[in-house]
Amino acid sequence: MIEIDGSQGEGGGQILRSSLSLAICTQQPFRIVNIRANRDKPGLLRQHLTAVKAAAEICDAVVVGDEIGSRELTFKPGRLKGGSYSFAIGTAGSSTLVLQTVLPPLLTAAEESVVRITGGTHNRGSPPFDFLQRAFLPLVARMGARVELELRRYGFYPRGGGEIVARITPSALSELTLTERGEQVGAYAEAYVAALPIHIGQRELEVIGKRLHWSQDQLFIRGLSNDMGPGNAVTITVEHANVTEVFTGFGERGVRSEDVASGAVDEARGYLGSEAAVGEHLADQLLLPMALGQGGSFTTSVVTEHLRSNATIIETFMPKRVLVSESGGAFVVRVS
Known part of the structure; x- marks a missing residue:
């Protein structure tokens, strides 16, 4: 079983989410301790627990520690299955982060999936719906992914109540090379x-x-x-x-x-003001689909702890390397 220390690197929820995605894709169980150790409120909050339960539901996983405030979790994935799913966060927690947890594995499922998530759609510290629709998904589509995303209702903190729906068609991901943003x-x-x-x-x-x-x-x-x-x-x-x-x-x-x-x-x-193709948040979020596909490279203006933490988790679950070098005032990130 893979052992993960959730306090490493940025020490937030992304370490858990990436581990859930990769565990399902590689069919490897893991145990994580010190969940979100570097945050003001450590442990699982509602949106993180929803991501865990969503990941468990799409693959009939066996989970220990899936409760609010838990700082340790064991996740043993079962067989991945596509289908129709509905996940309710119950707060203004980020629906987009829950989607990003289940999206990579559902792209590898045997059948199409429709995923409905209610919660926040525009949350501080999370990618808003606009970012997924305009920045992230078009690049994943360039790699071969077929994902349709719909915003049915906006959700803001603290009320929430937003709703997004994604239709995910199983897709093989090709290499992504993105070194220049163009005109x-x-x-x-x-x-x-x-x-x-x-x-x-x-x-x-x-x-x-x-x-x-x-x-x-x-x-x-x-x-x-x-x-x-x-x-x-x-x-x-x-x-x-x-x-x-x-x-x-x-x-x-x-x-x-x-x-x-x-x-x-x-x-x-x-x-x-930089020469980079992608900004810091997009750089971080491209790593998983690239690792699950045929790799590739991109340039970015900033290398964050989020990116480095994501790279570490990828290298823990997969025989892939994430290499960062500096060139011409930008950073080159290669996944191979």
């Missing part, structure tokens, strides 16, 4: 506002327009139904010939709209 072909920003004053989004877009020198026709207010709120998020989408990146700021009680927007702008400007 910029589009750029726009959106401010989502639900059950809050509309001027919150307007102030966010004003900051983005001024700091990125964008025109008014690149800035969009997305007013949502009051029953989806209260909630606010702002996204900056930058489209290049070879890749699309999405940068997000999440509204929080007590945080000025201008500061929410500035955080997203800072991340976008950091990416645009």
Whole structure:
């Protein structure tokens, strides 16, 4: 049985999620201790427990330690099966992170799957729906994956109540080579506002327009139904010939709209000022599909602890190597 220390590297939930995905794909059981040891509230929170239960359901796994607050877990995968699944987090926990746990194995199942997840869709510290749909899934599709993703309802912290549905067709993944982003072909920003004053989004877009020198026709207010709120998020989408990146700021009680927007702008400007093809979050999340496929390489502007932790888990479960080198002001990440 593979033994994993959840306090290594970034010490968060990603170590657990990647372990669940890879355990199912490689049919290897594992035991993890010190789950989320580096977080303010260590152990399994609702969204992590939902990811565990979702992973267990798609492969009839035997699990020990699957309860709120647990810091140790044993997971013994059974036979993977596609089908129709519905997972409810019950809080505003990230539905996208639950999806990213079951997506890699379900791409290798014998039959198609439809996965419905309710919870948060735009959560601080998690990839929002827009990021998955515009940045991550198009690159996985380039590798050969056939995934359709639908947002049926927005969900913000603390209420949640969002809903996403994914239709996953079994697919073999080819090599991905992404070393240049190519010419910029589009750029726009959106401010989502639900059950809050509309001027919150307007102030966010004003900051983005001024700091990125964008025109008014690149800035969009997305007013949502009051029953989806209260909630606010702002996204900056930058489209290049070879890749699309999405940068997000999440509204929080007590945080000025201008500061929410500035955080997203800072991340976008950091990416645009580099020579890298992908930003730090996309870099981290491409590793698993590349390892499960035919590998490949990409350039990124930042090598985070999330990426290094993900690389370690991949090398623990698989005879693959994740190599990082520096070249021309960017980092080259190779999976082979």
